[in-house]
Amino acid sequence: MEKITVKKSLGLKGNIRVDGSKNSILPILAATLLSDEECIIHDIPNLQDVRVMCKLLEALGVKIEKIGKGSLKIKAETIATCEAPYELISKMRASFLVMGPLLTRCKSAKVYMPGGCAIGSRPIDLHLKGFKFLGADIKSENGYVNAVSEKLIGTDIYLDFPSVGATENIIMAAALAEGETVLENAAEEPEIVDLANFINSMGGNIIGAGTKTIRIKGVKKLHKTEHTVIPDRIEAGTYMVAAAATGGDVTIENVVSSHLQPVIAKLREAGAKVEEIDDKIRVTSDGIVKPVDIKTLPYPGFPTDMQAQFMSLLSIAEGTSIIHETIFENRFMHANELARMGVNVKIEGSSAVLKGNSKLSGAKVKATDLRAGAALIIAGLIADGETEITEVYHIKRGYANIIEKLQEIGANIAYEK
């Protein structure tokens, strides 16, 4: 059985380079459907999710060619089918992001409903509300969402919650619509800005990405482009937490520190020294962790995708920390696994209470989702003995070469098939 084994590895030391952002490349890959011309994209992380999205694009008739390490040439000259198959959509939620581009380019789209996952039910009502406002006729039957529209027409859309995926899907649908769409209460994540920059580099007209109000003026056609994906702030944050938890001295390269302000602030509160040096962040720590309270929020608040990793760190804090999860209703699955390793954690509704001062010991645990897997690796680095993590396919979704990167800075970690 595939597994990752981790042994106690205090004092991680060295440099780690972060790859391009998973949550940027996935919508950007979907956005290549908007043009019949060639898109060259660089710094694409070597991840399972990226492979699934590429397979999905190919199933729709898109030509993809590898043109070097981390670079792809993608051309959606013709779209063979506007139906996104169950087998691929069901593998990854983000594949629903092809709906907006397909609808606007092909006038119709049939995409399998992505359904929930380990962290919550994750409905798509806000995506569909946006498409409806733009003029699409939406029907849900046999597990599929069927959307048809002869012409999408720009309009004002208010999102009840600043959903990242809905913001992205609506931006893409509106990019080729007639007239202007004003999206209010939009998500402000850096990945939204990257997507808007990508579309604008193809001749799109999107302003305000990164703020709550995004204005998308539809254009008739989008042309070829070349784009480099922004660095993955969650991958960076994960290694920063690993450095702090192990009392290490690690410099993370290829980061945009402004994307990481809540993570930097919370690490400093927890007692780590964090230096921002151009496109690098150096984290040093003496291994003494102060208790910290955390509340996950939409960007620029503390990211839910960093919550699990902080749970491992705060388990050894000198006192009680409270983590309040406000984005997903079921994102504490890692708490049970961490408890097997000796973490003193109690879940009370949407909060996790960590007593701190836990004495961690290695155990057999399961990665219940991507960031839960990262949290277990961090816990394994500070636990006595050996930790054995299974269901590692979750980790492969979002961390390229995590074993090699951690080994480079002194971690005793291995992958076994």
Ligand SMILES: CC(=O)N[C@H]1[C@@H](OP(=O)(O)OP(=O)(O)OC[C@H]2O[C@@H](n3ccc(=O)[nH]c3=O)[C@H](O)[C@@H]2O)O[C@H](CO)[C@@H](O)[C@@H]1O
């Ligand atoms: C591929 C990608 O970029 N994934 C990220 C994206 O996921 P994703 O785009 O799925 O996250 P959303 O921002 O859409 O979801 C946030 C909350 O809104 C709810 N919601 C969302 C859409 C909708 O139509 N209706 C609705 O109720 C969700 O159930 C969830 O509770 O943002 C999340 C929140 O930062 C991150 O954790 C994920 O890593």
Ligand SMILES: C=C(OP(=O)(O)O)C(=O)O
């Ligand atoms: C929840 C995540 O991803 P996804 O939205 O792709 O499930 C994540 O990256 O932590």
